[in-house]
Amino acid sequence: MTGLQLPYLAEMDWHQLWYMLSKPDNVPIVLLLFMCPFYVWMAFSQARKNDRLIAQLEADPELAKTHHRTIFPYQKGWPKTVQVWPFLLKREFLATVIVTIILIVWSICLDAPLEDPANPNLTMNPSKAPWYFLGLQELLVYFDPWIAGVVLPSIILLGLMAIPYIDVNPRGNGYYTWKQRKFAIGTFLFGFLGLWVSMVIIGTFIRGPGWLWFNPGQTWDHHRVDHQVNRDLHEFFGVDGALPEALFGLGFLIICAGVIGGVTHACMKKMLPEMLKRLSMLQYQVLMQLWILQVLVLVKIVLRLTFTVKNVWVTPWFNI
Amino acid sequence: MADTDPKKPQDEGNEGGLFTTLKGKVKSPAQLNEELKETKVWKSIFRHKLDDSPRNRSLAVLSNVFLHLHPARINRDAVRYNFTWGMGGITFYLFIILTLTGTLLMFYFHPSKGEAYRDIMFLQYDVPFGNLLRNMHRWAAHAMVITTWLHMLRVFMTGSYKPPREFNWNIGVLLLLFTMLLSFTGYLLPDDQLGFWAVTVGTNMARATPVLGHEGPFGPELGITAFNDVRFALLGGSVVDSNALLRAYIWHCIAIPIIASILMMVHFWRIRKDGAISGPAPVMLEAEAARKK
Numbered sequence: 185m186t187g188l189q190l191p192y193l194a195e196m197d198w199h200q201l202w203y204m205l206s207k208p209d210n211v212p213i214v215l216l217l218f219m220c221p222f223y224v225w226m227a228f229s230q231a232r233k234n235d236r237l238i239a240q241l242e243a244d245p246e247l248a249k250t251h252h253r254t255i256f257p258y259q260k261g262w263p264k265t266v267q268v269w270p271f272l273l274k275r276e277f278l279a280t281v282i283v284t285i286i287l288i289v290w291s292i293c294l295d296a297p298l299e300d301p302a303n304p305n306l307t308m309n310p311s312k313a314p315w316y317f318l319g320l321q322e323l324l325v326y327f328d329p330w331i332a333g334v335v336l337p338s339i340i341l342l343g344l345m346a347i348p349y350i351d352v353n354p355r356g357n358g359y360y361t362w363k364q365r366k367f368a369i370g371t372f373l374f375g376f377l378g379l380w381v382s383m384v385i386i387g388t389f390i391r392g393p394g395w396l397w398f399n400p401g402q403t404w405d406h407h408r409v410d411h412q413v414n415r416d417l418h419e420f421f422g423v424d425g426a427l428p429e430a431l432f433g434l435g436f437l438i439i440c441a442g443v444i445g446g447v448t449h450a451c452m453k454k455m456l457p458e459m460l461k462r463l464s465m466l467q468y469q470v471l472m473q474l475w476i477l478q479v480l481v482l483v484k485i486v487l488r489l490t491f492t493v494k495n496v497w498v499t500p501w502f503n504i
Numbered sequence: 505m506a507d508t509d510p511k512k513p514q515d516e517g518n519e520g521g522l523f524t525t526l527k528g529k530v531k532s533p534a535q536l537n538e539e540l541k542e543t544k545v546w547k548s549i550f551r552h553k554l555d556d557s558p559r560n561r562s563l564a565v566l567s568n569v570f571l572h573l574h575p576a577r578i579n580r581d582a583v584r585y586n587f588t589w590g591m592g593g594i595t596f597y598l599f600i601i602l603t604l605t606g607t608l609l610m611f612y613f614h615p616s617k618g619e620a621y622r623d624i625m626f627l628q629y630d631v632p633f634g635n636l637l638r639n640m641h642r643w644a645a646h647a648m649v650i651t652t653w654l655h656m657l658r659v660f661m662t663g664s665y666k667p668p669r670e671f672n673w674n675i676g677v678l679l680l681l682f683t684m685l686l687s688f689t690g691y692l693l694p695d696d697q698l699g700f701w702a703v704t705v706g707t708n709m710a711r712a713t714p715v716l717g718h719e720g721p722f723g724p725e726l727g728i729t730a731f732n733d734v735r736f737a738l739l740g741g742s743v744v745d746s747n748a749l750l751r752a753y754i755w756h757c758i759a760i761p762i763i764a765s766i767l768m769m770v771h772f773w774r775i776r777k778d779g780a781i782s783g784p785a786p787v788m789l790e791a792e793a794a795r796k797k
């Protein structure tokens with residue numbers, strides 16, 4: 185009998201893990217951890233049913249003429265609409281009752297945090313922004329504050345606002361589907377789950393003193409220092425001098441953007457020719473720029489984590 | 505046994521007693537109910553009859569200021585939780601809870617250094633139900649951020665931002681921003697280490713705003729210092745101190761709630777004007793999509 189060897193589990197600092205998970209202000213993110221996958225599953229399970237229905241109707245034009253075209257039961261003679269009173273209002277009422285109960289139980293069981301009085305002379309380590317901004321704080325690892333804290337959030341908001349104007353696909357308006365909107369849904373989930381929510385979770389549960397990376401259950405060592413030396417990209421290539429460095433970085437970014445854009449364009453041409461035809465020049469430009477930016481953010485994150493690259497573009501005024 | 509015989513008058517053998525005197529004058533609850541509805545007061549408040557008819561069901565919604573944001577009838581499948589997840593509605597309900605609990609909290613709170621922290625302690629340990637009140641406000645705020653995100657996810661996944669709802673999606677994005685700012689400004693108010701450092705970290709980013717921050721690109725070149733940049737405007741000073749507390753308080757309790765309420769009014773109005781909720785709509789087939797320009 186040797187028993188199962190689980191070195192990782194054996195070394196686990198359960199106390200630390202529990203401390204992280206049970207900190208009152210972290211509880212909402214524990215909820216998020218469960219709710220995000222649940223609702224994504226909920227959306228996809230309906231999308232799958234709709235996609236199956238669409239395939240069925242495409243194959244059978246006669247049925248398409250008579251079918252009511254939703255996945256919900258419907259019989260001839262049933263009205264297409266129902267009275268709001270009582271059919272919607274009773275559900276709204278039920279929802280408010282359930283939310284109220286959950287909130288009251290939550291508030292009885294868990295106290296809101298109150299730390300010591302504010303003290304500018306005693307820095308909290310780690311000092312963390314509220315959890316919903318931890319994505320931005322995590323970006324600070326990879327970018328200078330003016331990008332992480334100002335430029336990227338603005339672009340996120342403007343990008344969200346642009347969505348309805350650059351998504352020219354008329355399908356999937358008012359019903360869940362995957363097959364009819366793969367690009368839109370893929371891009372959005374990549375941004376929302378892959379970047380935003382993931383970074384919130386990393387910022388909350390992984391980052392410890394000094395904003396260093398601690399695996400779940402790894403003891404927080406307040407004296408740990410980061411010996412990693414990050415270097416600018418041009419140093420890897422032996423470029424020297426202000427002007428050559430600036431040109432090198434700019435060139436690198438342009439080439440990256442070109443490659444990402446080129447590959448994306450080629451894929452679109454192959455897989456979504458109809459979408460390309462629908463997009464006006466302006467729509468295409470905005471869509472492409474936003475998409476390239478999103479990928480570039482990921483490129484920078486990967487470059488930092490794997491090659492310890494500090495900046496890719498260094499100029500006398502700003503670094504990226 | 506005789507007592508339970510329904511036909512037998514209760515007051516038999518009680519000639520001239522109380523029951524005989526009141527007989528015929530006492531009204532049954534049902535009668536009273538009927539008469540109540542004939543009174544001027546009742547009629548002045550409720551403008552429609554109550555018998556169960558489609559017309560009255562519609563009027564119940566349309567003649568009530570709180571309900572009239574709804575249409576009288578909606579898509580029979582739109583009432584299902586699995587289409588909207590009820591997320592927008594829950595977000596709105598949390599906002600209402602936050603307004604109520606927040607108003608109650610304001611009765612006990614002074615937004616000044618020294619007092620703020622003591623007021624929170626006072627709420628926690630002395631005010632009847634004060635701790636529950638504070639907890640509910642805190643957790644509803646966190647929950648509202650989550651439900652707003654999930655509502656956005658739902659709207660995206662059902663493609664509900666597509667025409668004619670493009671503009672309402674934009675109102676939504678602003679609501680997303682203001683929901684998070686609302687939560688953020690509230691974080692400072694207990695004036696404890698948690699809020700202080702969170703807001704310090706948060707507003708430090710504003711130092712680096714290009715052009716407008718004293719550590720941002722092109723800021724120093726244009727004469728921006730720690731005493732005239734955007735961070736100074738946000739905090740009312742160069743550090744998080746009493747002015748910052750007061751500013752956070754005013755943004756949190758007055759300015760942002762008003763802005764968010766106005767945006768919500770527009771949001772809800774637009775849902776109606778855009779032809780109610782987007783679905784569950786009939787699926788679109790390829791041939792129809794190709795025809796659509």
Ligand code: HEM
Nearest residue numbers: 588592593595596656659664672673676677679680781782
């Ligand atoms: C304070 C935040 C918000 C509140 C209180 C709110 C409230 C609501 C409500 C009650 C509905 C009705 C349908 C439903 O419950 O899903 C709705 C629909 C809608 N919301 Fe929001 N919302 C908020 C934020 C947002 C955000 C962040 C977005 C998107 C970025 C958004 C975009 C929309 C759109 C496009 C609709 C129409 C959906 C359809 O027709 O299917 N809203 N909102």
